[in-house]
Amino acid sequence: xxxxxxxxxxxxxxxxxxxxxxxxxxxxxxxxxxxxxxxxxxxxxxxxxxxxxxxxxxxxxxxxxxxxxxxxxxxxxxxxxxxxxxxxxxxxxxxxxxxxxxxxxxxxxxxxxxxxxxxxxxxxxxxxxxxxxxxxxxxxxxxxxxxxxxxxxxxxxxxxxxxxxxxxxxxxxxxxxxxxxxxxxxxxxxxxxxxxxxxxxxxxxxxxxxxxxxxxxxxxxxxxxxxxxxxxxxxxxxxxxxxxxxxxxxxxxxxxxxxxxxxxxxxxxxxxxxxxxxxxxxxxxxxxxxxxxxxxxxxxxxxxxxxxxxxxxxxxxxxxxxxxxxxxxxxxxxxxxxxxxxxxxxxxxxxxxxxxxxxxxxxxxxxxxxxxxxxxxxxxxxxxxxxxxxxxxxxxxxxxxxxxxxxxxxxxxxxxxxxxxxxxxxxxxxxxxxxxxxxxxxxxxxxxxxxxxxxxxxxxxxxxxxxxxxxxxxxxxxxxxxxxxxxxxxxxxxxxxxxxxxxxxxxxxxxxxxxxxxxxxxxxxxxxxxxxx
Numbered sequence: 454x455x456x457x458x459x460x461x462x463x464x465x466x467x468x469x470x471x472x473x474x475x476x477x478x479x480x481x482x483x484x485x486x487x488x489x490x491x492x493x494x495x496x497x498x499x500x501x502x503x504x505x506x507x508x509x510x511x512x513x514x515x516x517x518x519x520x521x522x523x524x525x526x527x528x529x530x531x532x533x534x535x536x537x538x539x540x541x542x543x544x545x546x547x548x549x550x551x552x553x554x555x556x557x558x559x560x561x562x563x564x565x566x567x568x569x570x571x572x573x574x575x576x577x578x579x580x581x582x583x584x585x586x587x588x589x590x591x592x593x594x595x596x597x598x599x600x601x602x603x604x605x606x607x608x609x610x611x612x613x614x615x616x617x618x619x620x621x622x623x624x625x626x627x628x629x630x631x632x633x634x635x636x637x638x639x640x641x642x643x644x645x646x647x648x649x650x651x652x653x654x655x656x657x658x659x660x661x662x663x664x665x666x667x668x669x670x671x672x673x674x675x676x677x678x679x680x681x682x683x684x685x686x687x688x689x690x691x692x693x694x695x696x697x698x699x700x701x702x703x704x705x706x707x708x709x710x711x712x713x714x715x716x717x718x719x720x721x722x723x724x725x726x727x728x729x730x731x732x733x734x735x736x737x738x739x740x741x742x743x744x745x746x747x748x749x750x751x752x753x754x755x756x757x758x759x760x761x762x763x764x765x766x767x768x769x770x771x772x773x774x775x776x777x778x779x780x781x782x783x784x785x786x787x788x789x790x791x792x793x794x795x796x797x798x799x800x801x802x803x804x805x806x807x808x809x810x811x812x813x814x815x816x817x818x819x820x821x822x823x824x825x826x827x828x829x830x831x832x833x834x835x836x837x838x839x840x841x842x843x844x845x846x847x848x849x850x851x852x853x854x855x856x857x858x859x860x861x862x863x864x865x866x867x868x869x870x871x872x873x874x875x876x877x878x879x880x881x882x883x884x885x886x887x888x889x890x891x892x893x894x895x896x897x898x899x900x901x902x903x904x905x906x907x908x909x910x911x912x913x914x915x916x917x918x919x920x921x922x923x924x925x926x927x928x929x930x931x932x933x934x935x936x937x938x939x940x941x942x943x944x945x946x947x948x949x950x951x952x953x954x955x956x957x958x959x960x961x962x963x964x965x966x967x968x969x970x971x972x973x974x975x976x977x978x979x980x981x982x983x984x985x986x
Contacts, residue, residue, distance in 0.1 A: 501576040502526035506569045506583035509602060512556050513588050513595055516801070520567060520583060522550045528573040537582065539565030556587045563587050596810050597621050597636070598745040598799060600643060607682030608641050608710070609698050616697075616712045618643035618681070621746045625721065628961065634813075636717040638746030641710060641787060642681055644778045644795040650675040652777060656685075659773060661889065664688065665704055679777065693785060703781060706887030707774045711785030717742055717963050720817035723928075723956035733816075733954040736967025739786065740950060741820060743796055743812040747780065748788035749820070752947050753899065756886055762858060763876040764899040765885075767791075768944045773889045791944040792823060792932050804828060807924075811932060815964035816956030818919065820930045820949060823942075825912040831920075831931035832912045833945045836905040837895050840879065844869050847903055853879040858900050862952075863916055865903045876900070902946050917951035928955065 507521035524530055534547040540563060544552040557563075565585045572578040588595040599622070604615035617640040626635045656662070656671040663669045665688060672686035673679055684701025693709035694700035703709055726733060741749035754767040765771075767790040775781045778795035780788060789796075800809050800822065808822025825831045840855060842848025847865040849857035855876030860867040877883055877893040884890055895901055904916045914920050919930040933945040958964055 499528070499573070499575045502528075502530055502571045502573050502579050504569065504571045504579045504581045506567065506581040509584040509586070511586045511588060511600065514556055514558050516556045517553055518556055518585055519551055519553050520544075520569075522569055522571075524550070524571055526571075526573050528575065531572045531574070533570045533572075535568050535570075537566045537568045539563055539585075540587075556585070559587050559589050561589050596744055597623050598643075599623070603643060605641060605682060606680055607684075607698050607702070608712075610712050611696075616641050619745045626718075628718065631959065632721040633718040633959070633961075634721055634817075636715075636719065636742060636746075638713065638715045638717065638742055640712060640746065642745050642747050642778070642780075642795070644681040644799075646679045646777050646795060648673050648675055648677045648679055648777075656777075659704075661773075665773075667701075681778070685777070691782075693782075703776055704774060704887075706889075707771075707781040708783060708785060710782035710787035713746075713748070713786060715739065715742065715746070715748065715963060717813075717815070718959055718961045719813050719815070720956070720959055723817035725928075725955060726953075726957050733958060733966035735814075735950055735952060735954060736965060738964070739788065739815075740954075740964045741812050741814040743789065743793075744810060745796060745799065747796075747812075748786050749812055749814070749949055750783075750788040750790050751950070752790065752952065754790075754886070758876055758883065758893075758898065759872070759874040762873055762900060763855065766897060766899060766946065768948055769897050770885050770891065771887070772891070773885075774887050789949075791948040792934055792942075797822060807926075808931075810929075814930060814950045814954060814956075815958055815962050816954045817959075818928055818930055818950075818956055819926070820932065821926075823932045823934045825922075825931070829912050830934055830936060831914055833918060833933040833935075833947065834905055834907050834909070834914050834916060835902045835918075835946050837901055838903055855879070855898075855900070859903055862900075862902065863904045865905075896946065899952075915951075917953060917955040918947050918949065919951070919955055930955070 503525040505523045510518065512518050532548050532550065534544055534552050536542065540557045540559065542554040542557055542565065544554050546552045565587065566582055568580055568582045570578045570580045598619050600619040601617060603618045605618055606615060608616045610616050619642060620640040621636055621638045623634060623636050626633050653671060653675055659665050666686045667688055668686055679685060682699035682702045687701050687704050689700040689703045689709060690705040691708040693711060697709055697711055699709050735751040737753060737755050738750065739748040740751050743749060752766055754765045754770055757764045779791065779793040796811060802808050802822045804824045805827050807826055808824040810819045811822050812820040814820055823830050838847050840849045841852035843850060845868065847859060847869065849869060856872055857869040858872050859865065859869055876898060880892050880894055882890050883893045907913050909915045909920045914931055918933060919928055921928040930950045932949050934942045935945040936942055958966060
């Protein structure tokens with residue numbers, strides 16, 4: 454027993470000594486190895502940031518430019534922007550994702566290069582650069598929004614490739630001793646729309662929202678940025694969508710747009726039509742181009758309630774056919790009949806000054822936005838008829854009933870004649886080509902309007918929806934809006950250019966005069982056919 458206890462004590466002593474000895478040496482080794490493994494694992498897992506300084510941009514002088522940095526990384530990062538080339542500008546914040554600066558005045562197109570460095574504190578800093586081209590506003594081509602680098606995510610061409618957005622080429626050419634601005638407009642518009650709560654309410658309050666949307670309501674939300682052609686939940690009905698993409702962006706009824714290609718010869722010096730016998734009506738299809746290359750269509754959708762009378766006004770009859778940029782397609786051509794807030798945003802037209810140029814009519818005259826000056830809208834010279842007034846005042850002596858038409862919508866004093874067939878009563882429900890039910894209120898039809906012959910001064914426009922106020926802009930058209938008491942802006946007839954062009958159309962024009970020997974206006978195929986415009 455005693456021997457066993459002695460042996461046990463001896464073994465314990467050896468065990469203690471052994472552990473003490475091994476602990477000193479192996480503890481250091483083990484700690485070192487564990488630390489090495491941990492550091493190695495951390496370094497392997499913590500990859501460098503993925504950095505994109507944003508797409509190259511082309512801007513105009515004095516324009517506010519926003520740089521758009523995106524970073525993919527698990528850590529907090531330190532951002533440092535710097536300018537590496539070009540006329541020096543002042544960045545608002547050099548450590549933010551979206552610094553801004555004001556484009557400088559330049560004498561010619563100039564490139565500014567900005568570099569961003571992103572440091573996650575673990576790896577070497579990652580850099581990327583972005584190029585900003587500043588155009589000289591004295592160059593006539595800077596009027597056009599030319600972008601040939603960005604392709605659509607949602608609209609594709611016949612080869613399955615994303616269509617280029619907002620691409621035009623412009624140059625001054627001389628044909629038969631006449632100087633033109635030649636424009637080749639291709640692609641589709643680059644409209645990136647920030648959705649507001651008011652837009653959501655308008656979309657969800659559509660009369661047929663339950664069937665217009667797959668879920669009965671839009672799938673987008675306030676604050677979302679929706680790109681042109683991005684699905685927002687509509688039941689788009691056109692077969693074009695299957696081939697070109699964009700289903701869900703357009704409401705049911707109109708077609709989906711195809712990649713366009715329009716050649717336009719716009720007279721540098723327009724020639725007025727001076728002979729009253731040679732009037733030129735703005736017919737269906739393209740009558741001008743917006744500065745981003747989008748087609749401008751006139752006031753009509755080509756359909757009428759009666760036979761060659763009571764012609765629909767597209768901005769009213771097709772109010773549920775347009776997308777969130779107030780445009781839609783016919784036969785593949787995307788176009789605007791009236792004001793588009795999306796283009797106003799691109800042009801930074803906030804109403805605090807005379808609007809910039811939104812486009813050009815086929816006769817060469819410029820089409821400006823809705824504002825004549827700070828807070829002052831350009832005012833249409835066209836007025837709505839009062840059907841209850843006497844015939845000498847352009848009425849029918851029939852309160853609320855459309856029973857007569859004007860002999861001459863440009864001269865109300867010429868009186869009226871009985872309509873070939875009565876139009877709908879004021880406020881009566883009518884069904885549109887897209888199967889929407891709309892009340893035919895005052896102002897639903899072309900025949901509801903007459904030119905009031907108001908003196909063209911200041912903000913008031915003539916029968917062509919234009920004027921020359923002697924401010925150096927020369928004669929020009931205006932997009933027209935009216936403002937309600939609550940501040941709501943609505944499209945105002947004739948919306949863009951008037952029912953007649955002010956200037957002559959050149960022989961090589963992409964548009965044509967639409968006239969008829971039996972009528973002052975020949976506006977479309979009537980009820981016998983024709984696609985929605």
